[in-house]
Every structure is written in C-alpha cells, then in structure tokens.
Amino acid sequence: MRKKIVAGNWKMNNNKSETADLIQALKSLSFSTDVRVMIAPAFTHLAQAEELTQAGRIEVLAQNMNANDSGAFTGEISAKMLHSIGIDKVILGHSERRAYYNETDVGLKQKVKTALTYDMEVVFCFGEELDQRKAGSHFEVVQSQLETVLFDLNSTEWSKIILAYEPVWAIGTGETASPDQAQDIHAFIRGLIASKYDEDLAKDVSILYGGSVKPANASAIFSQPDVDGGLIGGASLNAEDFIAIIQSI
Ligand code: PGA
Numbered sequence: 128m129r130k131k132i133v134a135g136n137w138k139m140n141n142n143k144s145e146t147a148d149l150i151q152a153l154k155s156l157s158f159s160t161d162v163r164v165m166i167a168p169a170f171t172h173l174a175q176a177e178e179l180t181q182a183g184r185i186e187v188l189a190q191n192m193n194a195n196d197s198g199a200f201t202g203e204i205s206a207k208m209l210h211s212i213g214i215d216k217v218i219l220g221h222s223e224r225r226a227y228y229n230e231t232d233v234g235l236k237q238k239v240k241t242a243l244t245y246d247m248e249v250v251f252c253f254g255e256e257l258d259q260r261k262a263g264s265h266f267e268v269v270q271s272q273l274e275t276v277l278f279d280l281n282s283t284e285w286s287k288i289i290l291a292y293e294p295v296w297a298i299g300t301g302e303t304a305s306p307d308q309a310q311d312i313h314a315f316i317r318g319l320i321a322s323k324y325d326e327d328l329a330k331d332v333s334i335l336y337g338g339s340v341k342p343a344n345a346s347a348i349f350s351q352p353d354v355d356g357g358l359i360g361g362a363s364l365n366a367e368d369f370i371a372i373i374q375s376i
Contacts, residue, residue, distance in 0.1 A: 131356045133162070133372060134218075134356070136337075146172040163184075164184065167188045167190045214247075215248065216250065219238050232271075239251065254337075273316065302339060304338060316334055335356045335357050340372060
C-alpha cells in the first residue's frame, strides 16, 4: 500500500546511548496516519531500538542482512536472527554496500528472496553513478538494476517492496538531484513497473528519493507527484533536522 515514508539510515554512527537519545527525541513527534517514519540503527542497537519504539509509530529496520539463514559466515547477520528480535524490515542494496562490500544485483536478488521468505519488508536501494548520469545512461542503469533484482517477483511479493532511488553522486556529497530530476526518474520507474506488471501495482509502490536530503530541500523534492518520501543519511543523525524533514512530507 503506497504511503509516504521518511526513513533515517544511521549507517555506522551512534553508540548505544546516542541511539537511545535520538529515539527519545523522535518519540514525541506526531505525524499523519498516511506517513510512516522508519529508523535504521546499527545491528548492535536494533533490539534496544525495537524496545524503545514499541509503544509508538516509529518503525525499526536493519541496514543489511545475509542471504543465508545460518552457517559459517563470520561477521554476518541473517534474516532469521533479525526476525527473532522482531525486526521485520531491511534496507538492501545501499550504494555503500555495493561499493565497499562488492554487493551485486545478482547477490541482492538472493537477499530479497530470503527477506521475503521471512515476510520482511525490503527498502531496495538502487541508482546510477556520476559517470553514468553524465553519459545519460541513468535510465538504462536503473532499469537493469530493477529488472535483475525485482522483476521476477509476483504482485503479492511486491507489496513488501519499497523502492529507494539514490543517485550515487548525491549520497553524502551535498549534491542533490533537483526536484525535476527526481520526478523524471521516479516517473520512469513507475512506468517500468506498470509495463512489466500493471498500473495498479505501479501506483501502489512507494518510491523514495535518497541523496543529501536536508530540511532546506526536502519539501521541494517530496512535493513531486512520484516521490513518496526519502531515505535520509546524514541529516537523520540530528534530531532537529530529521524532525524538520519528517514535517515537510
Ligand atoms: P545522505 O545519505 O542523506 O547522507 O546523502 C543518503 C543515504 O545514504 O541513504
């Protein structure tokens, strides 16, 4: 079901008490029922975050997971483990995972399948790099990422998918896609889904934008018809900024 979503990706930031403080600061916030607010703390703080948010509407998601249930995968965390502590959402395919840990669309397809087996929602990240944008191949890049990872899912499985278009050149750089650039590619993505599946399914999918969203640019981006919210990195680490972004949806 298409909703407006603001999700904070806290990456490898915040110790235990900083995580708790940030959650406390967000807890008093009230927001409309057609908006979802999510936070993705580090693995070590997920159980604590889940407990602290139990009474409210803030949802907790993991930043990554392994495609396997268990086994000799030193340093990895499985969907099964996340499920056992009540985490039912995960970010997959973040560009930092792709760039620093060699994650590929083929591997991500497996992760998405595993997450769906555990009935988890997936925030699937994808987007082009700077040279691809400069070469004008961003539409093709995005199409190939979606086709490889998601286009053999059925429509029931799609109800668990949230898309996050994140141009790599805009992540953590202070460079943002303009509202028009975001709208163009979001409309293209929705069109691809409509032609592969149907209009109803395409209309139901939430498509978030990510990449240097700040209080100053959030409402211009979020007001685009095919932008359903944002995946926020740096600005989600500051309670005041994150709240301002949530309030601009
Ligand atoms: P940023 O990160 O907002 O710091 O650019 C976005 C993301 O990595 O999801």
